[in-house]
Amino acid sequence: MNHYAYHFYEMAHLAMAPARALSDLTRLTFKNPANPMAYTPLGRNLAASAELFERLTRRYGKPAFGLDKTIVNGKAVAVEEEIVWVRPFCQLRHFRRHLPPRTPRQSRLLIVAPMSGHYATLLRGTVETFLPTHDVFVTDWVDARLVPLSAGRFDLDDYIDYVVEMCEFLDVAGAPPVHLLAVCQPSVPALAAVARMEAEKDPHVPASMTLMGGPIDTRRSPTAVNKVAEKRGSQWFRRNCIHVAPFPYPGAGREVYPGFLQLSGFMAMNLDRHVNAHVDMFNHLIKGDGDSAVKHREFYDEYLAVMDLTAEFYLQTIDKVFVHHELPRGVMTHRGHPVDPCAIRRVGLMTVEGEKDDISGVGQTEAAQDLCCNIPDGLRMHYLQKDVGHYGVFNGSRFRKEIAPRICAFHAEVEARFASDPGLRSPAAVSPASESRPQPATAPGARAMSPA
Template sequence: MKYMATYDLMESIRNTNEWMGATARAMASYPAFALSMNPMLALTAAWGEVAERSFSRMVAKPDWGIRTVVGEDGTDHLVDVTTIVDKPFGSLIQFAVRRRAPMARKVLLVAPMSGHYATLLRSTVSSLLPDCDVFITDWHNARDIPVSAGKFDVEDYTLYLVDFMRALGPETHVIAVCQPAPLTLAATAYLAAEDPKAQPRSLTLIGGPIDPDAAATDVTDFGRRITMGQLEQIAVQRVGFKYKGAGRLVYPGLLQLQSFMSMNAERHSTAFSEQIMRVARGEAADHDAHNRFYDEYLAVMDMTAEFYLSTVERIFKNREIAKNEFVVAGKRVDIGAITDVAVITVEGEKDDISAPGQCIAALAMLTGLPDSKKASHLEPEAGHYGIFAGKSWRINIRPLVLGFIDAAAASGKAETPKKRGPNITLAASQ
């Protein structure tokens, strides 16, 4: 399927559905029909409105929408999104709070490159911003990157993280969410061997597949069933003529979205049917719960083919990081080289993407790190999304992580915060 034609066919289908939605909404809203009592007109206009919005969001990068934050003085402080390091495939950005002195906590959020933009962590950023200086990795859409920029695979991703950590300095506290957890661990180990003074102060790994074989999920089962040749034929296409990255081999965002939607097809179908009825009754709003969720969920980005394929092959199939055999730029990365960075893992009891056991596996690999600097937390009843952006994050995990960061900053030790003691265990007790 390595063809521009298939990529452009998907874009044509998306574009046609957006146009059909806009046409249906405009036609059914024509003033001449205002006196008609036919309910199909209202339903047609509602369907058109929902369809147009949904299909248009698939090619639009969401805005961060973080305008202000309340300071310690009780006043609103404006927030500027500024670029600290700019690279072809991703940037390091800061949420700079005006009129606020630098905070004691400097946090680097490593966002997933798994089909959605970094704005998926908007609520995570918002929750940390009042108490921390927040930086985040903002990965770029591969369709907008010219072929002349070269490749981008898991090794390049790791080296990007190394550069970002160096730019922020050793007092940084890194939080990796989901997909980047193994590569963030590898980047920290790389720094431990090559540039120890640039290592972060602490590392929080949330719901990441450090060892995919530690617990089976649909994701790991898929990785075992399919061969790399089959995966390349099914998933890889060339960017079409409409974008700057024309000709680049990618795993298209629209194809990823199709997979996302098919996993919970009935739930999504019900959600859109109910939203159409709400619009027809005049009960919907521009920023209601449905639109807030799907404006983000439907906004997908292309991944470079080499990054996607190398992730599946090296992280999931060959388990190079889990086996401590990962190589970056010709050098083996030894996880055991980490001796000073406090590390905590966070898992959700009902996480069906990175099941419990996959992330905590990192602690056993940290053979050079004292047990006093290792900790883990299993959040009861929490799913994947909840451990970094949902209620579990807001109520339990966020204060836990901030307490861990403070302990690491103050003494260099990962001591168990007393208020969450029953849910945290030191690695030595695993």
């Protein structure tokens, strides 16, 4: 662990401040309509170069969701963000829709955002897609460098506790059913949370859980990310990736995995693509193609905004999920108690994967179908989306047109089955004799839910 590397990074960032200010002044000067040089090739080149330099050396703050309206049942309604549940390392954000009177109530959807370096706003498109059909809540994780040491630690056990508490908070008497949706990294703690709730016969288990592009079993179709983690082990990451948050952050002194290191790893995986994207933006600015430049800015304003993770959470995730594969091997525990996916009997399960996912390979998320051996066949579904990578599993046109409608249909089917047979929500509804493991899918597409 390096105690001073983070401090040097902060010093370097501050040292660049005068250059960024000069660059920004140059950009404004050569984009001013009153400046004749703004209409010359030299002026456009200078303005484009200045903007690119400023953007590449800027620190990007936490973006806003910016979702202030949606369409429900064909009518435009206002959306208001509110924080309804708070813990030191997480806030539960509710997108409250101002629905007209007598509007039929819709199911609640708890979206568990990844705690992997980016903010929850990375799921803006996911939230926006479900706003017309669900009452949406999303986990808004807090940057670890902003949490004082007095707030204590935050590890994988705490993460699981948070998910359990949020499910219990949302499942109130008389309210619509709660569905859980975990994107990427939280697939493992979300599955563990539901397994522990079932083992404890918690009455507040969600009606269903949807796991999307998650590393349930990274031994299946291992990607470059999986191989590096398994080869190096958690001790290598402790020595090389853990730093101490510097003053004057509120979390000064806390051991963290800095967001800028996570971002550098992501960028390095597809360096050519990012270089070409910035070259294209430079050319768009010179040509005056404002629309293309705006799209580039919007994407990288989100992509380059990163947060720190607590060291204990990051290292436990590396060790338990990517090195020792504790969940699929049946040896994972939560606060000393076994995490047994076979305990899950009252919760529908949907798994979603992308055919070209280079973060969570094909089959890694579907592994949950094999582990959750006591969920009735009529309450489970797997879907493999063709021609999408990791990001396309939860964002983009194919997500909106093909994946999200299937998730909504799955929620409706699960609720209909529970309504027709309330006994399915009882732990005694499924006998141990029904412990049959589903067969893996052999072709892209959905494995339909079998009839009752």
